[in-house]
Amino acid sequence: MDPNVKKTSGSSNRTSAKWLTDVLAWNFECEMGEKAEKETRILGIESSCDETAAAVVVDGRRILSSVVASQIDIHRKYGGVVPELASREHLRQIVPVVRKAMEQAGLVFSDLDAIAVTQGPGLVGSLLVGISYGKTLAAALDKPLIGVNHLEGHIHAAFLEAYQHGDAPKLPAVCLIVSGGHTVLYEVKACDASQNGAFAYRKLGQTRDDAAGEAYDKVAKLLGMGYPGGPILDRLAAAAGCAVAPTKFGPTKTRGNALDFSFSGLKTAVLYHVREHPEYNQEIHRREVALREGHKKFDELLTLCSAQTLGLVREFQNAVVRDLVERTMKAAEDCGVATIFVSGGVAANSQLRATFQEHAASVGLKVYFPSRALSTDNAAMIAAAAYARFKLGVFADASLNAKSSMPLA
Ligand code: KG4
Ligand code: ZN
Numbered sequence: 001m002d003p004n005v006k007k008t009s010g011s012s013n014r015t016s017a018k019w020l021t022d023v024l025a026w027n028f029e030c031e032m033g034e035k036a037e038k039e040t041r042i043l044g045i046e047s048s049c050d051e052t053a054a055a056v057v058v059d060g061r062r063i064l065s066s067v068v069a070s071q072i073d074i075h076r077k078y079g080g081v082v083p084e085l086a087s088r089e090h091l092r093q094i095v096p097v098v099r100k101a102m103e104q105a106g107l108v109f110s111d112l113d114a115i116a117v118t119q120g121p122g123l124v125g126s127l128l129v130g131i132s133y134g135k136t137l138a139a140a141l142d143k144p145l146i147g148v149n150h151l152e153g154h155i156h157a158a159f160l161e162a163y164q165h166g167d168a169p170k171l172p173a174v175c176l177i178v179s180g181g182h183t184v185l186y187e188v189k190a191c192d193a194s195q196n197g198a199f200a201y202r203k204l205g206q207t208r209d210d211a212a213g214e215a216y217d218k219v220a221k222l223l224g225m226g227y228p229g230g231p232i233l234d235r236l237a238a239a240a241g242c243a244v245a246p247t248k249f250g251p252t253k254t255r256g257n258a259l260d261f262s263f264s265g266l267k268t269a270v271l272y273h274v275r276e277h278p279e280y281n282q283e284i285h286r287r288e289v290a291l292r293e294g295h296k297k298f299d300e301l302l303t304l305c306s307a308q309t310l311g312l313v314r315e316f317q318n319a320v321v322r323d324l325v326e327r328t329m330k331a332a333e334d335c336g337v338a339t340i341f342v343s344g345g346v347a348a349n350s351q352l353r354a355t356f357q358e359h360a361a362s363v364g365l366k367v368y369f370p371s372r373a374l375s376t377d378n379a380a381m382i383a384a385a386a387y388a389r390f391k392l393g394v395f396a397d398a399s400l401n402a403k404s405s406m407p408l409a
Pocket of ligand 2: 150
């Protein structure tokens with residue numbers, strides 16, 4: 001309605017009331033229009049490993065949609081991610097996953113302000129699928145393209161979770177990213193130069209060998225527990241109760257940087273323990289057969305575990321959790337921060353969450369975990385991490401390429 005249309009003389013009160021409501025409605029629409037214009041809708045695309053994901057996030061904070069197609073069932077029989085199979089599956093999934101994310105968000109492509117895509121670190125063949133798709137879409141729509149570091153995405157996942165609950169974490173913070181591919185500690189600070197949610201990162205420590213999630217997966221494999229190992233070992237450790245510990249694993253010492261991690265020694269210690277105790281062999285074999293026959297539910301595997309195995313799993317998890325929590329708490333103390341973020345697939349671990357909460361509360365620190373959906377690989381965290389770059393106008397061009405290793409700091 002055009003508010004400049006004047007009331008004609010002689011029109012009734014009813015007409016003038018209608019004119020007024022139309023003007024008010026028009027003003028309201030204008031205001032809403034301005035508000036809508038200020039919103040930044042970013043489509044995030046993630047394909048760095050074995051999840052094809054797409055999500056739409058508004059202003060780096062509000063998740064309109066988040067779709068994840070997991071390839072776990074494809075890689076399970078190989079006991080780990082097979083890169084060639086992963087890229088092929090990304091190719092199959094990328095179009096339907098993006099389409100679903102747009103539908104769930106209730107948007108069409110022209111409503112988007114930018115396309116964000118994971119540039120690295122990750123499997124090059126997998127990354128290239130998301131990057132090629134993102135580049136093409138951005139070019140076709142004439143929208144900006146933003147390359148995002150996957151690790152920065154994991155840090156933003158913790159923020160995203162807090163924002164969903166109306167919370168705003170205080171910086172500086174220490175962030176532990178702990179997944180199947182990474183175990184790394186960062187100090188996270190707000191960038192002085194901008195109020196755009198851009199952060200500055202300083203790496204404090206990292207694993208010198210296996211990532212914690214990788215250790216879970218390898219130990220699960222050698223115990224005949226299937227893939228991925230983390231979720232099942234998490235639940236078996238909780239079911240162990242006070243089963244006698246068949247062995248104990250002491251703290252891992254790392255020479256040099258006390259904030260570095262190491263998990264391959266622990267994994268090897270479990271392997272040697274199992275080799276030295278042939279009584280494990282029969283039940284490992286029984287579980288492998290059960291898994292091959294499709295009996296992979298927790299209860300089915302639990303009945304195939306002796307108290308000795310449950311005790312071993314509990315001791316393995318105690319050692320991983322103790323190491324992750326102690327070094328992160330030390331980092332928080334060294335940096336004098338009041339906030340800790342824990343993100344990545346292993347952040348879903350129940351004992352890790354409980355132990356962090358307990359330790360952090362005892363020294364007055366606040367610890368943030370993303371929900372399980374935001375802990376594991378997803379594209380909402382990629383869209384959220386891209387927002388600061390969008391505000392700063394840091395865009396990629398058609399030369400954007402995949403990076404298997406891509407340091408954040
Ligand atoms: O972040 P993510 O989905 O993928 C990357 O590796 O980037 O993490 C997957 C890893 C796997 O190693 C899996 O075993 C582990 O996270 N994981 C867990 C749990 N859930 C997933 N580890 C321990 N406890 C869990 N509940
Ligand atoms: Zn990840």
